[in-house]
Amino acid sequence: MTTRDRILEAAMQVFRRHGFRRSSIEQAAEAAGLTRQALYHHFSSKEALFRAAIERVHEAALATGAEAAARAEAAGHDLADVLIGQITARLKALVAALDGSPHVEELLSEHLAQARDLYQDFAARHQAALAATIARVRTKQKLELNPGMTPSGLARYVEMAVNGAKSAHPNMQPLDAFLRDLSLMVRTLVAGAITKTPKSATLPRKRPAARRKTGDRK
Numbered sequence: 001m002t003t004r005d006r007i008l009e010a011a012m013q014v015f016r017r018h019g020f021r022r023s024s025i026e027q028a029a030e031a032a033g034l035t036r037q038a039l040y041h042h043f044s045s046k047e048a049l050f051r052a053a054i055e056r057v058h059e060a061a062l063a064t065g066a067e068a069a070a071r072a073e074a075a076g077h078d079l080a081d082v083l084i085g086q087i088t089a090r091l092k093a094l095v096a097a098l099d100g101s102p103h104v105e106e107l108l109s110e111h112l113a114q115a116r117d118l119y120q121d122f123a124a125r126h127q128a129a130l131a132a133t134i135a136r137v138r139t140k141q142k143l144e145l146n147p148g149m150t151p152s153g154l155a156r157y158v159e160m161a162v163n164g165a166k167s168a169h170p171n172m173q174p175l176d177a178f179l180r181d182l183s184l185m186v187r188t189l190v191a192g193a194i195t196k197t198p199k200s201a202t203l204p205r206k207r208p209a210a211r212r213k214t215g216d217r218k
Contacts, residue, residue, distance in 0.1 A: 003034075004042055007032045007043070007049070008049075008053045008056050009032075010028055011023075011050070011052075014027045015101075015103075015107060016099075016100065016101035019102075019103030019106045019107065020046075020050060020103070020114075021110075023046065025039060025043075025046050028049060047114055050114055050115070051114055051118065054111055058119075058122040059122075060093060060097075062090060062122060062126060064089045064090060064093040065090030065093070065126070065129065066129060068086050068088070068090075069082055069083075069086035069089075069133050071085070073133075073137060079134065079137045079141065080191070083130060083133060084182075084186050084187070086130065086133055087130070087162060087182065088182075088183075090126065091162075091172060092175075095175060105171065108171065123159070128155070130155035130159070131151045131155035132151075134151035134155055135151040138151065145193055145194060146192075146193055146195050149193050154193050158186055161182065161186060161189060165182040169181070
């Protein structure tokens with residue numbers, strides 16, 4: 001682990017324990033086993049430290065989601081399950097970053113105040129990752145999207161569903177209920193976005209009758 005990573009990991013512990021407003025550079029330095037001056041060598045202020053810690057959390061959550069999608073694809077799951085796995089893994093990683101903190105609301109508020117641009121950037125990256133997953137699974141499983149629907153469009157609607165679920169479950173709590181509602185919405189969206197294959201197209205073709213060899217008796 002690099003010194004920077006050690007600082008950011010220690011900083012998240014401090015922010016979870018004390019919230020943003022009551023945390024200090026000195027506390028983060030002590031938790032990381034550094035002097036205040038040594039920490040200032042890496043981060044110029046508490047705000048810069050908080051932004052970097054939030055960025056690290058988002059980066060790790062995005063990677064966790066991608067790994068979950070890859071596992072679900074490799075296992076042959078359908079598109080809805082792959083997307084649910086990707087979204088759920090990412091959101092659980094974000095929730096775990098603040099798990100046990102009595103200052104969740106303050107940290108989420110400061111997250112948007114101090115790092116709104118990071119939040120928007122990672123939201124866009126996550127949506128692009130969902131679109132890439134949809135395109136991959138669509139090709140691999142030979143799925144047809146409805147006319148006018150694209151992988152990017154479906155990914156956008158899925159993200160709208162995520163935001164709708166968040167509005168019904170502030171701070172994504174209770175987590176089980178939030179994820180259950182979200183999963184149902186994603187399944188509904190995917191089912192409505194995929195063109196149903198006509199039954200006639202799925203029937204096995206009849207094999208031509210074997211030609212009778214010359215001289216064969218009836």
